[in-house]
Amino acid sequence: MLVNPEDSLERQNEKLLRIVQSLMRRVEQKNAESGLAYAQFERAALMEAQVRERTVQLERALDLLQDSNARLARANRSAEAARSNLADAIETVAEGFALFDASERLVLANSRFCKALTDIKPRLVEGLPFAEYVKLVADSRDLSLPAGEAAADWVARRMRRHGDAHSVFNVALSRDRWLQVSEHRTASGGTVILQTDVTAIFRAERRERERLQHGHAQMLQATLDHLTQGVAIFDAQARLAGWNDRLGELFDMTLPQDTLGTAFSEIAEQIGSRAVFAEGLKVQALRDWADQRGGRLPLSFEMTLDEGRILHGFAQEMPDRGFVVSVSDVTPERHAAQALHEINELLERRVEERTLELEEALQEAERANTSKSRFVAAASHDLMQPLSAAKLFLSSLSEVAGPGRPAELADKTAQALGNVEDIITALLDISKLDLGRASFDVQSVPLKAIFDPLRHQLEPMARAKGLGLRIVDTGLTVRSDPAFLRRIVQNLLSNAICYTDRGKVVLGVRRNGGSARIEVWDSGRGIAPEDQALIFQEFKRLEVRGDGLGLGLAIVERACTGLGHPLSLWSQPGIGSCFSLNVPIAARPAAQQARQPAAEPDLRARSPLVLLVENDTALARALSQMIEGWGAHVLHAHNATEALDLLAEVQLRPDALLLDEQLGRGMSGTELFGLLTGRFGSIPARILSADRSRSLRETCCTLGVELLGKPIDQDRLGAFLTAL
Known part of the structure; x- marks a missing residue:
């Protein structure tokens, strides 16, 4: 390989230049006609072009690398500055601060973090796992574990809190110190922990609570001392927690200060030796009630002391499962109740004696009333005999006398006897109604059969007084006794005409549900409210008019009561009155039969x-x-x-x-x-x-x-x- 890629660009360029120069010398030395030399030249020229292109690329890559290195250097400097600033900022925070990354390892912490836990502070290094941090805290000698809780239990409870996205809790330290720990989850899955020393707050709250408790205790004691009741307060273990002086006064004993904390059973035993409980209650029942652990029902009891004083006790549970016992002196109330009971018994005996006397008087009055009614009935019956004979004699006299003065006198005498008959019949009706022996023949009655005869009978009487009498026709049929119903309506109409000086009297019927409301209106003087009950009494009349005895409305009231026809009265002085009664409407109207006047009997053909x-x-x-x-x-x-x-x-x-x-x-x-x-x-x-x-x-x-x-x-x- 001619060029080593690991060499620098200058070294590679230098080698390439030497290679080109060497090739050029060799090409010049060869014969131009030699084909091999020419081919080698062509290859060299091609290689030179590639080297030149590669050199340009390398130069460009070198520029990019230098630029990247410059930017990376600037970024490193910025990151270092930011980290330094963050560390400075965290250090200025007044609370302890720690950051754990998403893999539960410590990233950074300020100097105040776990400052109170002096034995673990040096071991809080970067990369420390969260679980190891919790274990270090649990094993710290500065941590004050709750009573009965081991370090492993504290770790388990702390890790459960760590599972929450946000949690705030207090940690007790030795020497009465407290830390408030706030733990929050970051957006990247990390954990931020803040530790705040709240010792001063806890101590201030404790002092305030003690001050308030002391003030409340003084206030409670002052309140108890001013109560007229004796009060004892017991805690959830049924031990005496407080009392007032009145309690000792009621039991005539002194409770020393060392009595505080005494069990309720001992105090109940002392009370039982001085008092006798009422209603069979025993001291053991009080002990059993106090020994219950919650859910006690209120207990009320009474006791009598040796000197005769009676005390009432009431025990009730408090929300903290303690209970309060209050005792009151009820001796005056019990003595007053006893005296009242004796007075009531005396009054009851007197009332009973008086009731017996009244019953005897009532029975005597009832016997007298019954005797009176029987006498009236008997007398009425006996009077009917000669009255009937007199009417028959008059009838025979009228037939014999023929027309003229004797017949006129006979008719007037018959009318007088008819008035007497009406009075006797009224007396008889009153006596039967009073005795409850009135016989009612309830049947279907067409009101027309009642109204029409009354129109013919009473129109002359109204006309003689200058009054208008209007009887409104009706086709209704009712259920009643025809004789008594006729007597009722006749009496109401007669009274209305009698006590009306001018104007008119109206008889009509209104439908009132399933009843017919028969009403008699008049434009008379009216009846004052205080007199409206008086007019229904027999022999009572507000004004003496005519020859009546005041029996009409008495018969009306009793007959309506017996027939079950509600009777009512509306009246206003100076305007008039309205008497009304409700009579049930018959389901089927009765067939009306016109009564023809009877002809003179002629028995001569047979002579029976x-x-x-x-x-x-x-x-x-x-x-x-x-x-x-x-x-x-x-x-x-x-x-x-x-x-x-x-x-x-x-x-x-x-x-x-x-x-x-x-x-x-x-x-x-x-x-x-x-x-x-x-x-x-x-x-x-x-x-x-x-x-x-x-x-x-x-x-x-x-x-x-x-x-x-x-x-x-x-x-x-x-x-x-x-x-x-």
């Missing part, structure tokens, strides 16, 4: 034989006179025995029976009816009675006989005899 059993002589005479006037024959008997003897004597079978129910002693009318039908077979009959009770109606229904009430309805009696 009528057996009349009536113990009231006047009524019997009036009935006999009226029936015989119609053309029938009457056999009269005062009682059942007399009737049986009379029939046995005449040996005749009667065509009809008129039997009074109340015949005095002996057999009743229904019993006599059963005996006569058993003897003679089926005979048309009517039971005569002023008793409107349900039991009598049910008895008549069972026997298949109709009840004809007193006063006797002349039309019904005539219709019965005409149908024979």
Whole structure:
């Protein structure tokens, strides 16, 4: 090889020049005609061109290399300067600083890093593995390991923290020194560690905490000393941690300072020797409660001391698993409660005695009211007998007298007797409603059948006072007792007309859900609120007008209550009033039958034989006179025995029976009816009675006989005899 590539460019150029000169001499020495020489010349010329080109390339490469070397030198100088600056900067940091690369080896650290760990500081050299660094720290004599933790345990815990991207923790050193270690991961995967000496901060915080604890302890003690309760505080080990003087006062003993730390069981034993626990509680139960380690439920107990004082204790757990026991003197409260209990017992006895007296008085009042109602009912029944007879006599008198003055007097007398009958009927209704013996025959009632007769009856009365009476027609059918419903509406309308001086009275119906709301409006003087309850009492009237006894609204109120028709009143003085009641609407309207006036009975064609059993002589005479006037024959008997003897004597079978129910002693009318039908077979009959009770109606229904009430309805009696 002619040129050594390892030589310098100058040496290589020198060798090439010598080679060219030598070749030129040899070419000149040869014969120009020699072909070999010429070929060698050509090769030499070609080689010279290649050498020249190679020389240019080498020169260019040399220039590039020199330029690169210059730049590298400048970069080395910059890197050295940067490294020096970084080292200076890190050194100026107040904390300890260390950098580990991505391969977990120490790159650099300042002089403050691990300065407090004097025994490992010299061993922190560049390239030290992180795990070796942690082991050095764990084995350092300056590290203060937590109680019960070995160096290997500390290393394992430290390496777990190293796995976090960022972590901050404190390390305890010997001689009450502390380091705060901050570890952060760099973008290239390295690790930066900062160490800050926080000893001064820890000591300042400790001093402040001790100062606060001391202040809190003083404040707590002052608070406890000002409580009226005795208080003892126990720690999580059930040992006495604090108390106030009131606790010793309650138990009449002094607790010395060396009592601090005494177990709860010992204190409970001392208390148990001085007091008796209530409700069977034992000292052992208190010990068992205190021995629980957390989860204690509040405990309340009472104890009585030898001198009779009663103390109430309450124990409750605190969040740190300690507990507080408070004791209060409840002797005055217990004595007051005992005295109050005795007073209550005395009052209860007095109330019981008074209640018995009131019950006896109430029973006596109820007996008196019942007796009154029974008397009224009996008196009303007895009054019906002569009243019925008087009406029958008047009816016969009117027929005999014919038109003229006597007939007019008879009609006026009949009207007067009708008023008397209304009063007696009202008294009878009141007595039955009070006794709860009123019989309601609830059925479908067309309101038109109630309203139309009242319009004809009351329009003259309203017209005489100059009032307008408007009764609004309705096609509704309701469920009620027709007789009582008519009486209710009639009383409300009569009262409205009576107590209205000018204006008008209106009767109408509104639908109210499934009910018909019957309303009676008037433009009268109105009723004050304080008087609205008074008007429903019997014999109570706000103004004395007419000849009434004040029974109308009393009957209305009791009848509405018995029928279940809610009654309400709106009234305003000077404007007027509205009485209303709600009556259920019937599911199916009842078929309305027009009642035709009964014609004068004419029994002369057949002249039936009528057996009349009536113990009231006047009524019997009036009935006999009226029936015989119609053309029938009457056999009269005062009682059942007399009737049986009379029939046995005449040996005749009667065509009809008129039997009074109340015949005095002996057999009743229904019993006599059963005996006569058993003897003679089926005979048309009517039971005569002023008793409107349900039991009598049910008895008549069972026997298949109709009840004809007193006063006797002349039309019904005539219709019965005409149908024979």
